[in-house]
Amino acid sequence: MSTIAAVDVIIAKRDGRALTDEQIDWVVAAYTAGEVAEEQMSALLMAILLNGMERREVVRWTAAMIASGIRLDLSGVGRPTVDKHSTGGVGDKISLPLAPLVAACGAAVPQLSGRGLGHTGGTLDKMEAIPGWDPLLSPEAMTRQLAEVGAVICAASADLAPADKRLYALRDVTATVESIPMISASIMSKKIAEGTSALVLDVKVGSGAFMKTREKAAELARSMVDLGAGSGVRTTALLTAMDSPLGRAAGNAVEVAESLEVLAGGGPADVVELTLALAREMVALAGLDVDPAQVLASGRAMDVWRAMVAGQGGDPDAPLPQPQVREIVRADRSGIIGRLDAMPVGIAAWRLGAGRARPGDPVQSAAGVLCLAKPGETVAAGAPLFELHTDDPSLVEGALADLAGAIEIAPPGAVVDPGPLVLDVVR
Template sequence: MTSFAAVDVITAKRDGGTLTTAQIDWVVGAYTAGEVAEEQMSALLMAILLNGMAPAEIAAWTAAMIRSGVRLDLSGVGRPTVDKHSTGGVGDKVSLALVPLVAACGAAVPQLSGRGLGHTGGTLDKMASIRGWRADLSPEALTGQLSRIGAVICAASPDLAPADRKLYALRDVTGTVESVPMISASIMSKKIAEGTASLVLDVKVGDGAFMKTRERATELARTMVELGAAHGVRTTAVLTDMSTPLGRAAGNAVEVAEALDVLAGGGPADVVELTLALASEMLALAGIDRDPARVLASGGAMDSWRAMVSAQGGDPAAPLPRPAEVEVVTAERDGTVTELAALPVGLAAWRLGAGRARKEDPVQAAAGVLCLARPGERVVRGQPVFELHTDTPERLDAARSELAGALRIDPGDAAPLRPLILDTVRG
């Protein structure tokens, strides 16, 4: 491989130039190997954030990150493979119901997930609230479970796109998380390396998402769909609203409980709507002609859930953790809820112990927020509107402060609710 001086790569991008594939291959490989200093890669990431990347650069960066590790082979699973990835939001427990539902329809879903950071919850943190459940699976165990059950939710192997793991941590502490090229390369390098044949992306838009505007979310969606196509992975992106938390629960065990409600045929209407919409897109890409609503109603998805949890050492019948402290927040006036902002709810759940500020921080399984009133609903003064769960009561004041102003209550009738699904971008 051709060698370059790191400072030359930095200045090329700083001055608005286009990096060559050779430059990208070298800098990603050298940084992963520890041959490019953290401060040099920090400077390059900031230059990319400020000046952007051409499609060819993003494709080359993604390919270099894939090559930094192994690429799983799922060709022997015996079912069509399809995965889903969310860009992160508040109360987004959809994967917990979606993975077993799509598996019950005949696909194999290799959901390699992550832990939460900041106000956005992590799927692995939620699953870890189930007694005995383990996140780490060997490649052999993963493919075997996919063949038998069709559903896996587990941690990604350290050998899968290790360049991304190192770059993600650096982006987090250098103010470069919002870079569309880096978000796209980060997500798609891991999903392509995991070996799935097709992928549905849930790109969140709004107050509780990384992408605050529809324009930025559309740019991200199109970039990732193009990356998937370039690497032979059939990809669809669905833009969904994250101005309001999804469902009524934000946290860990509380979200598992809500997902179980969906699998049992109930649950909040918005969680059910999004689960079925994403399932339909996944099944279309996988070439499976099944109605996910009928499969959900049949109980087949719940059976897949129990089999998946049991296969990973969990006890699907065990009670979920309960918090040591529960506090209720009540409405200050009569009226109709016209707004429930997602970000304050996510921050409150984080303050209560459901999330982490650093990757190494522990989380509380029982911590979280229940939103007892949602947009369009009438409330009266003194009625419970939030329920705060934590094992550490000293966290309650900070959570209460985050929620101040999150709920807007107005006299009269509510305005029409925002649509949940905003757009779909197909390859």
């Protein structure tokens, strides 16, 4: 019988004290087992958000989450293993072209992915727009596909860091998502438990990201890189801009379509740039001497994509879902797009049905927003700025309200510099 009580752990963190190793081990295990009430863990999460954690606490919390389940062994796949994780943004479909590209370069990419969280899209929600595609793979099936195809995008097994699954859902509904210790522990517990040897992190910074400032993003990146290194996982983090949406599509099927454009040798320049930047870091950590740009141009990444989708029951040739309702938003004057704010675009896509208000809610595969004009581009009065997609016409009015202040049109001839996409690298 434990002598530790949940209320004592809450009080300690509420009063700004560091939790002991014993307290952390107990509260993570007890919450996972259902012995700590939701309201008690909610109170502790808020105390952690407000008062933070020392590095030792984060290391121990991460280890406790890993210990709540199994740790996969990927040593038998016959290729160097390397994964990527993004902290989430708007239009962030990079995992879709990136996993098959890095696999085509010779690595094995065990891309364990998640659902949408707030205004940010979920990779699994996007992939499920592909008819027949199944996110649920056993560890054995995942390992087999890694060996045969080189890439897998799937849901984490229920027994892989199960503590994180419960905490992740609770953070989403208690306004504690932004806690850097909890983000670090959540991401790294899953990535370490999945058994990858190397990891590249895409830490978003800006209006459409959870981290609004470079300082906070750098703090999160350093925390995760240190956690990875301390657990024997070679880890690098890129800080990347998320003031504007990535590419032109934000949603589910629309992002799959844009990813296919990239794999076919086209696609928006920023999506291609970030895909290649992350791929170069991944192949370097995997010890491979290959140029991802050449591999992308060769078409081999598209071949891997098709095999990866088919390997999980999907039909790579099936048409993607189309919306029942399309609504165009037009420019009220001519000029240069000076700003396109990612956050209202993400909220509009969510409101149209691409995301969920509560864990477990269904999403619409066809819902989303197409950004038809990006910063630096010239538009004429009456030109389309956005195309809204949904299956429910009653959702359009709210999304239009979200987008009302999303875009600024500067006078003709104005000089607009969107700035760099990759802001910094943390090793």
